[in-house]
Amino acid sequence: MGLDRLERPERPERLAQRTLGPAPTLADVAERAGVSRQTVSNAVNNPDLLRPDTLLRVQEAIDELGYVPNRAARNLRTRASHLVGLRLSPVLEGNATAVMDRFVHSLVWTSREAGYHVLLFSGEGPAALDGYEDLLRSTAVDAFVVTDTYLGNPQATWLRERRAPFVAFGRPWDDPEARHPWVDIDGSAGTELATRHLLDKGHTRIAWIGWRKDSRIGEDRRSGWSRALHERGLSTTGLASRVEDTVGSGREASAVLLDEARPSAFVCASDTLAMGVLHTLAERGLRPGVDVAVTGFDDSQVAQLVHPGLTSVRQPLEDVAIAVVRSLEDLLATPSHIGEGLLLSPSLTVRGSTG
Amino acid sequence: MGLDRLERPERPERLAQRTLGPAPTLADVAERAGVSRQTVSNAVNNPDLLRPDTLLRVQEAIDELGYVPNRAARNLRTRASHLVGLRLSPVLEGNATAVMDRFVHSLVWTSREAGYHVLLFSGEGPAALDGYEDLLRSTAVDAFVVTDTYLGNPQATWLRERRAPFVAFGRPWDDPEARHPWVDIDGSAGTELATRHLLDKGHTRIAWIGWRKDSRIGEDRRSGWSRALHERGLSTTGLASRVEDTVGSGREASAVLLDEARPSAFVCASDTLAMGVLHTLAERGLRPGVDVAVTGFDDSQVAQLVHPGLTSVRQPLEDVAIAVVRSLEDLLATPSHIGEGLLLSPSLTVRGSTG
DNA sequence: GAGCCCGATTGGATCGTTCAATTGAGAACG
DNA sequence: CGTTCTCAATTGAACGATCCAATCGGGCTC
Numbered sequence: 001m002g003l004d005r006l007e008r009p010e011r012p013e014r015l016a017q018r019t020l021g022p023a024p025t026l027a028d029v030a031e032r033a034g035v036s037r038q039t040v041s042n043a044v045n046n047p048d049l050l051r052p053d054t055l056l057r058v059q060e061a062i063d064e065l066g067y068v069p070n071r072a073a074r075n076l077r078t079r080a081s082h083l084v085g086l087r088l089s090p091v092l093e094g095n096a097t098a099v100m101d102r103f104v105h106s107l108v109w110t111s112r113e114a115g116y117h118v119l120l121f122s123g124e125g126p127a128a129l130d131g132y133e134d135l136l137r138s139t140a141v142d143a144f145v146v147t148d149t150y151l152g153n154p155q156a157t158w159l160r161e162r163r164a165p166f167v168a169f170g171r172p173w174d175d176p177e178a179r180h181p182w183v184d185i186d187g188s189a190g191t192e193l194a195t196r197h198l199l200d201k202g203h204t205r206i207a208w209i210g211w212r213k214d215s216r217i218g219e220d221r222r223s224g225w226s227r228a229l230h231e232r233g234l235s236t237t238g239l240a241s242r243v244e245d246t247v248g249s250g251r252e253a254s255a256v257l258l259d260e261a262r263p264s265a266f267v268c269a270s271d272t273l274a275m276g277v278l279h280t281l282a283e284r285g286l287r288p289g290v291d292v293a294v295t296g297f298d299d300s301q302v303a304q305l306v307h308p309g310l311t312s313v314r315q316p317l318e319d320v321a322i323a324v325v326r327s328l329e330d331l332l333a334t335p336s337h338i339g340e341g342l343l344l345s346p347s348l349t350v351r352g353s354t355g
Numbered sequence: 356m357g358l359d360r361l362e363r364p365e366r367p368e369r370l371a372q373r374t375l376g377p378a379p380t381l382a383d384v385a386e387r388a389g390v391s392r393q394t395v396s397n398a399v400n401n402p403d404l405l406r407p408d409t410l411l412r413v414q415e416a417i418d419e420l421g422y423v424p425n426r427a428a429r430n431l432r433t434r435a436s437h438l439v440g441l442r443l444s445p446v447l448e449g450n451a452t453a454v455m456d457r458f459v460h461s462l463v464w465t466s467r468e469a470g471y472h473v474l475l476f477s478g479e480g481p482a483a484l485d486g487y488e489d490l491l492r493s494t495a496v497d498a499f500v501v502t503d504t505y506l507g508n509p510q511a512t513w514l515r516e517r518r519a520p521f522v523a524f525g526r527p528w529d530d531p532e533a534r535h536p537w538v539d540i541d542g543s544a545g546t547e548l549a550t551r552h553l554l555d556k557g558h559t560r561i562a563w564i565g566w567r568k569d570s571r572i573g574e575d576r577r578s579g580w581s582r583a584l585h586e587r588g589l590s591t592t593g594l595a596s597r598v599e600d601t602v603g604s605g606r607e608a609s610a611v612l613l614d615e616a617r618p619s620a621f622v623c624a625s626d627t628l629a630m631g632v633l634h635t636l637a638e639r640g641l642r643p644g645v646d647v648a649v650t651g652f653d654d655s656q657v658a659q660l661v662h663p664g665l666t667s668v669r670q671p672l673e674d675v676a677i678a679v680v681r682s683l684e685d686l687l688a689t690p691s692h693i694g695e696g697l698l699l700s701p702s703l704t705v706r707g708s709t710g
Numbered sequence: 711g712a713g714c715c716c717g718a719t720t721g722g723a724t725c726g727t728t729c730a731a732t733t734g735a736g737a738a739c740g
Numbered sequence: 741c742g743t744t745c746t747c748a749a750t751t752g753a754a755c756g757a758t759c760c761a762a763t764c765g766g767g768c769t770c
Contacts, residue, residue: 023492025756036720041758051718068492072436073756075427076725083474088463095656101456108443108475117495119438120463120473137378137423140472247660275660282662301450302657305602305630307637380726391750396728406748428726431755 024065033061044069075139083119084111084328085141087131089148090124095271095300099315100147103169106321107145114325116142129158136164143328145169149182150216156180167327169320171341173216181327181339183320187217187297190313190346191224191267194295197311197348198265199232201355203293207263208240209253209273218242221269221297239263243273250276258284264292265354271296271303274310278353293354308352315346379420388416399424430494438474439466439683440496442486444503445479450626450655454670455502458524461676462500469680471497484513491519498683500524504537505571511535522682524675526696528571536682536694538675542572542652545668545701546579546622549650552666552703553620554587556710558648562618563595564608564628573597576624576652594618598628605631613639619647620709626651626658629665633708648709663707670701 030037035058042049043058050058061067075081086104091097108118119141123131132155135141142165149156149170159166160180172178198206208225211218226236238261243249250273257263258280268274274296278288286292289308296303299314323342331337385392390413397404398413405413416422430436441459446452463473474496478486487510490496497520504511504525514521515535527533553561563580566573581591593616598604605628612618613635623629629651633643641647644663651658654669678697686692 023494026758027756037756038721038758039719042719045758049718054718066492068489070431070756071493071495072427072430072434073725074758076425076431076727076756077758079427079725081427088460090460090464097456097460098453098656101452101459104456104459104475105443105445105452108477109445112477117490118475120459120475122463122467134423135472137421138426139378140426272660279662301453301655302660305627305657306661307634381728382726392726393728393751394749397749400728404748409748425726428755429728431726431757432728434755 023070024067025070026067029058029061029065029067032065033058079139080142080332081140082116083141084116085119085121085132085135085144086147087128087144088120088122090122095298095302098300099298099317103147103317103321106318107324110318110321110325114329116325116328118145129155132159132164133162136162142332143167145324145328149173165328165331167324167331167339169324171343179339181331181337181341183323183327183342183344185315185320186343186345187221187313188224188227190297190315190348191221191269192228193224193346193348194267194297194311194313195225195228197350197354198267198293198295199228201265201293203265204234205261205263206234206239206265206267207254207257207261208236208267208269209250209257209277210240210242210269211245212242218269225267245270245272247272247276247279250274251279252276254280255283258292266292266294268294268296271298271300271310271312274312274353275302275306278306278310288353289355295348295354299349303349303351311351311354312349313346314349316344319344378425379422380425381422384413384416384420384422387420388413434494435497435687436495437471438496439471440474440476440487440490440499441502442483442499443475443477445477450653450657453655454653454672458502458672458676461673462679465673465676465680469684471680471683484510487514487519488517491517497687498522500679500683504528520683520686522679522686522694524679526698534694536686536692536696538678538682538697538699540670540675541698541700542576542668543579543582545652545670545703546576546624547583548579548701548703549622549652549666549668550580550583552705552709553622553648553650554583556620556648558620559589560616560618561589561594561620561622562609562612562616563591563622563624564605564612564632565595565597565624566600567597573624580622600625600627602627602631602634605629606634607631609635613647621647621649623649623651626653626655626665626667629667629708630657630661633661633665643708644710650703650709654704658704658706666706666709667704668701669704671699674699 026037026040029040033040035054039050039054040058043055047055111118121131121135132144144159144164144166146155146166146168147170149168149172156168156172166180168180168182171182171184195206206229208222210222213219229236241253241257243253250268254266254277266277268277274294277294281288281292288294294310296310296312299312303310303312381392381395384395388395390409394405394409395413398410402410466473476486476490487499499514499519499521501510501514501521501523502525504523504527511523511527521535523535523537526537526539550561561584563577565577568574584591596608596612598608605623609621609632621632623632629649632649636643636647643649649665651665651667654667658665658667
């Protein structure tokens with residue numbers, strides 16, 4: 001395989017033809033190979049239907065002419081585009097953008113192997129639904145990947161009602177009865193990992209800084225922290241703070257907690273909040289990882305670049321993409337397919353902020 | 356306009372029809388409106404060809420049926436897909452990924468207004484060219500946006516030879532004769548801004564930490580620093596260091612420079628390197644922005660989140676996207692269009708690291 | 711050697727749209 | 741009153757692939 005790739009200087013015949021004239025069609029290939037159109041089509045789509053010698057002859061003709069099937073024609077006939085739509089939200093708060101982007105990268109790579117490309121589109125609010133609508137009805141995409149499934153977001157329900165094939169990255173928090181396929185990451189398990197890591201390091205007073213109570217994801221992540229503490233018979237009272245997802249909020253919350261509860265470690269719902277803790281430590285001359293330990297969530301670029309390094313929960317987005325694409329394939333293969341959910345476990349990237 | 360949008364509860368008739376049966380075609384609309392197919396087509400694409408009353412009648416039928424033109428059929432006939440291809444490189448070094456992602460977001464939003472969608476694909480090395488090839492010849496995309504135009508990258512030349520319509524984000528460094536449209540950001544102007552900002556703050560010994568000499572972009576950015584210093588009659592000797600784009604390199608380089616040249620400020624070719632400088636300062640108990648000033652490049656998330664905030668050169672990626680899309684439109688409107696280059700100026704985001 | 715069967719191959723129809731050429735009605739003109 | 745001109749609207753033919761039903765050919769059996 002590898003050797004083969006190196007030896008061939010990039011399919012010279014095809015390249016030679018490529019600069020000239022209009023693109024060759026199936027009929028051109030058929031004529032050149034002395035067979036019918038259908039035979040060429042089979043050579044491309046069902047090679048095992050042809051006799052080996054015919055197949056060889058056709059493939060030579062294909063290579064010589066540099067034939068590539070016209071997508072528009074194929075899409076028209078088969079009513080499929082081999083594209084999956086993904087909506088980019090305009091502005092996401094915090095490092096949700098960064099997480100999203102990592103996911104997009106993974107998705108693009110994974111889709112390629114499944115023969116799909118990713119179509120990005122935009123739109124927000126009610127207009128977003130119009131975007132889905134038009135792409136769907138114009139047969140521009142075969143399916144969607146939906147990413148923001150936060151509470152009260154209408155798009156999942158909306159898509160389901162229209163029988164639009166889609167896979168969600170994110171649990172249907174508001175509807176446990178939902179029967180669409182989804183893939184999500186177990187945030188609770190992630191913070192539990194982080195908390196246990198701190199417990200193993202000898203910390204006993206471990207504080208939580210998370211998001212406000214109406215965030216399902218935030219409460220989920222918080223539950224991992226409290227579970228880990230309770231498991232070891234430790235109390236959580238007075239050690240939790242719930243704020244906005246900004247550096248400033250993290251800074252203030254950690255300052256208050258340090259004064260009132262004297263924790264030796266912080267588990268945070270996001271890298272952003274963890275950065276806020278680092279600010280406070282810097283202001284007070286406390287050394288992260290030595291005097292006070294801190295963990296974040298998302299393993300964003302900041303976590304890698306900041307001074308002693310920020311220990312952070314890493315989401316397995318590559319695996320999410322793989323699972324999403326697999327679901328997508330099932331869904332498109334059998335339209336009546338009943339979707340199922342899949343929960344993946346994150347891992348912990350340990351850096352200087354926990355010693 | 357706005358009122359109209361609010362009053363209509365999301366085109367109720369269309370919604371009512373949408374869940375049922377197969378998508379309506381042009382012929383269905385024609386029958387319902389009592390006109391021919393072509394008339395409906397004109398109503399959609401050239402409304403001014405119709406008599407006002409006919410137009411109204413057709414549009415009613417369109418709304419009632421919830422008709423949306425089939426893209427595949429349209430693409431087949433017009434030989435255009437209204438998609439622009441963008442390749443996502445697998446791994447970019449440093450925060451190039453983050454910059455790229457900001458650009459992708461901007462591009463998606465800008466394209467939408469021009470009636471285009473963005474098709475993401477992947478591939479690296481020689482396989483990347485195959486990706487371009489197949490998308491182009493299969494008429495999957497109308498044009499490409501090319502982002503990595505670093506020295507020696509074959510794709511620009513390759514695309515030009517095949518007369519593939521494309522616009523580059525990035526100058527053709529290796530070929531000043533190149534006649535394809537491109538948009539780039541004046542990195543030199545960016546570092547000049549940063550350096551002047553430091554000069555205005557009273558600094559006179561300003562060091563440079565950049566990339567190795569074979570990086571054109573790196574040398575370009577460096578030139579802004581040296582120009583600004585020379586303008587004020589200041590020397591640059593002994594104040595420059597050229598290293599890899601990693602935090603560790605930045606840390607080491609700044610340590611050496613502090614010992615040997617005693618600068619009071621650092622201008623860096625990237626936020627990553629600037630973070631390295633912050634590490635060194637932290638280790639030596641020097642306060643960024645107070646004892647030593649630092650500037651980065653890219654205005655990445657790190658720059659916002661890190662302790663006193665990192666002053667950084669911000670690339671106007673939204674403007675780049677707008678210019679790229681405009682070029683794309685010119686290119687596709689007049690295929691013989693001679694491409695021209697456009698150089699945009701970055702701005703400086705001032706934060707705590709410069710006082 | 712006739713009959714049969716199975717797999718490879720063929721021609722025609724079709725997907726839904728737009729392009730090119732044409733028709734028809736009505737106005738303007740001599 | 742007939743001719744020309746204009747404009748709106750229509751008809752038939754593409755675009756390039758795949759699906760369908762029918763046909764062809766070779767090998768096998770009896």
